[in-house]
Amino acid sequence: MSSPESALAGTGVLARGDVHANLAAPALVQQALRRGEGRLSADGAFIAVTGAHTGRSVQDKFVVDEPETRDAVWWGKINQPLPAEKFTALAAKVRAYLSQKPELFTQDLHAGADPAHRIRVRLVTPSAWHALFARNIFIRPAKDALAGFAPDWTIIHAPDFEADPATDGCRSTTVIALSLATRTILIAGTSYAGEIKKSIFTVMNWLLPERGVLPMHCSANVGAKGDVALFFGLSGTGKTTLSSDPERALIGDDEHGWSDAGVFNFEGGCYAKVIRLSREAEPQIWDASHRFGAVLENVVADEDGRLDLDDGTLTENTRSCYPIDYIPNVVSSGTAGxxxxxxxxxxxxxxxxxxxxxxxxxxxxxxxxxxxxxxxxxxxxxxxxxxxxxxxxxxxxxxxxxxxxxxxxxxxxxxxxxxxxxxxxxxxxxxxxxxxxxxxxxxxxxxxxxxxxxxxxxxxxxxxxxxxxxxxxxxxxxxxSNVLNPREGWADKAAYDRTAQNLVGLFEKNFQGFSGGVSEDVLAAAIRAAA
Known part of the structure; x- marks a missing residue:
């Protein structure tokens, strides 16, 4: 068993109280229930409510402005700059805050199923259920790999800490800040667990292009003949559902790398949107979400713990996070051709x-x-x-x-x-x-x-x-045929034409920002209104 000091090494957080290092799912569920962090569903899944933040806080995400990385970052609304000195001061405050907590939870995990492109991640958090979420979503190392674990990246997670916009250089009391130079992620003022997952995806999107590997927001599966398919798509398009096909083995449901050697999953779990989830249409995700060890975010249940997946009272962005092996037909290595x-x-x-x-x-x-x-x-x-x-x-x-x-x-x-x-x-x-x-x-x-x-x-x-x-x-x-050709399926063909023309205009307007950075063949393939 690791000492509190070694469990927190690299985080900058001191051990003032108990440090629970690398607890497995049953112990984390037990701790979360003891601490009143949530409750169990009738099937044993852990239900957490995230409060004001039921999704990502995009406007509160920052990249630290550091000389080593400044010229390569895509600055703008997505990657807002946070001055390095502001980050240093804020991180010190958050570390001091966590150091006073009577209990902390750490998890040592991997991102990247391909050992050639894997990173070691250490999370420190005061919340047992967030530690369980991280354990579900990332790759759980074998026990012998935990001996002497030295993190490449650390996540400092303080969901109840409130930043001060007047002094901390942020927009609100919530901050998600990524320091590429110090390899530190700071998440404060939000309990939405997706920030933990997506912060590491951002890291992989930073690291892999320099290694000649394409990081992708996609799911992936493989057929019986070894044929790999990638599924790109935003939330609600069916990325998780369509890749969880009983006739094909799931590689992963959300984040992958594509190298000249093949495809590999970044994660060891799934994070499925479950609002109005259908047992008939999506049996694999349904079953995985009704198991002990799964984490359900903002899912409504009755007093007996029976889930109502049609209830969007808390948010339409209800989520289920579970280890990938909760899906029956998976590629256990997380890699394929x-x-x-x-x-x-x-x-x-x-x-x-x-x-x-x-x-x-x-x-x-x-x-x-x-x-x-x-x-x-x-x-x-x-x-x-x-x-x-x-x-x-x-x-x-x-x-x-x-x-x-x-x-x-x-x-x-x-x-x-x-x-x-x-x-x-x-x-x-x-x-x-x-x-x-x-x-x-x-x-x-x-x-x-x-x-x-x-x-x-x-x-x-x-x-x-x-x-x-x-x-x-x-x-x-x-x-x-009236499904294959959408115009044939519309009773009012003139209305179809108007609607299609409107969408063409939206595509054209959106792509104006890329017109100077792509090849002639891509420009020729662009959707544009008829002259």
């Missing part, structure tokens, strides 16, 4: 994109840089009745410390080098926009994906879509 198919998911609430389209390499880079989906009323506060287009470059703009073109060029080069087929899949609306049409059937989406992944769809005859330049299959066995 080179991708054969690259799938980009969008939930088009305007109902004008085809359910599946084949992309050229140039189109794939264009849609990767665009990162389009559409939000609908009810998913976020302040939204009206009409869908709103969302563009998140590389399907993960909040986690990109480098310029987007760095990742876009790497993806284009890898697709061309290894010959992957690329697809755009719309899991959103068909037969009309949100409010008129209906959500795309998951059975239809799965059937189309299986045809793409087994290679048969690539042999189909395709026809160009007149608005977006997308190549739509003319016929797929079992799929109606």
């Amino acid at each position: 080179l991708p054969k198919n690259v799938v980009m998911l969008t939930a088009d609430a305007f109902g004008v994109l085809p359910p599946i389209s084949k992309l050229s390499a140039a189109q794939a880079m264009y849609h990767f840089l665009s990162g389009y989906t559409a939000r609908v009323a009810g998913t976020e506060k302040g939204m009206g009745k009409e869908p709103q287009a969302t563009f998140s470059t590389c399907f993960g703009a909040p986690f990109l410390p480098r310029h987007p073109e760095v990742y876009g060029r790497m993806l284009s080069d890898l697709i061309s080098k290894h010959g992957a087929d690329c697809w755009l899949v719309n899991t959103g609306w068909t037969g009309g926009a949100y409010g008129t049409g209906k959500r795309m059937s998951i059975q239809v989406t799965r059937a189309l994906l299986r045809a793409a992944l087994d290679g048969s769809l690539a042999q189909a005859e395709f026809t160009p879509d007149p608005f977006f330049g997308l190549m739509m299959p003319k016929a797929v066995p079992g799929i109606p």
Whole structure:
């Protein structure tokens, strides 16, 4: 058993009270219940409520402005600069705050299933359930790997600490700050556990490009013949659901690296959105979320602990975090070969994109840089009745410390080098926009994906879509033609044309910021209004 001093080594936090180092899930659940941090569901999952913060605090995320890294950071709304001296002073205050806690929890974990690109992470937190979350989501080292564990990166986690904007250089009492030079992550003033997960994803997005590895916000699975598929997509597009396919082995549900050797998972767990989760459509995620050891964030349950996954009273962003081996068919190593198919998911609430389209390499880079989906009323506060287009470059703009073109060029080069087929899949609306049409059937989406992944769809005859330049299959066995061609599914064809033209304009406006940083073939593939 490690001493308190060794358990906290590298964090700068002192041991004034008990330090619980590398407790396993049963002990962490026991501690969390003892401390009143949450309760158990009827099935034994731990339910936590995160209070005011039920999602990421994007406006409170900072990158420390340091001479060693300044010129390579993509500064702006995503990566706001925090002066180095402000970070040093704030980190000292947070460390002093944690040092006075009667109990602390540490976890020593890995990020990166490929040993060649793995980092060692140490988390220190006053919260047992956050330690359990981190243990679920990252890779749990073997016991012999914990002896003499020396962290490459440390996460200083103080969910109840309130920063002072007047003196700390921040916007509010919440701060998520990343120091690339000192390899330190500071998370304060928020209990939303996703900040822990995404802070390390940001680190991997910083480190790997210099090693010739593309970090990706995507899920991945592999078929019986070793064919690897990647699934890019923003929240709500089906990334976790569609990669958790009983006919294919799951590599990971959210974050991966693509090297010349193949694909590897960054994590050892899953973090699934579970609002209105269907047991029939998503049995693997359902079962994993109804097990002891899973962590449920802001999920509503009755007094007996029975879950109501349809209840969005606390937030639409209800989450379940569980070890990846809670899914029955997984790649235990977290590694696999080179991708054969690259799938980009969008939930088009305007109902004008085809359910599946084949992309050229140039189109794939264009849609990767665009990162389009559409939000609908009810998913976020302040939204009206009409869908709103969302563009998140590389399907993960909040986690990109480098310029987007760095990742876009790497993806284009890898697709061309290894010959992957690329697809755009719309899991959103068909037969009309949100409010008129209906959500795309998951059975239809799965059937189309299986045809793409087994290679048969690539042999189909395709026809160009007149608005977006997308190549739509003319016929797929079992799929109606008025679904394959979205315009045919609209009763009011003129309304379809107007809606499609409007979305074309939104694509065109969004891509203006990239026009000077991409190749001529990508510019030629860009969606633009007819002259």
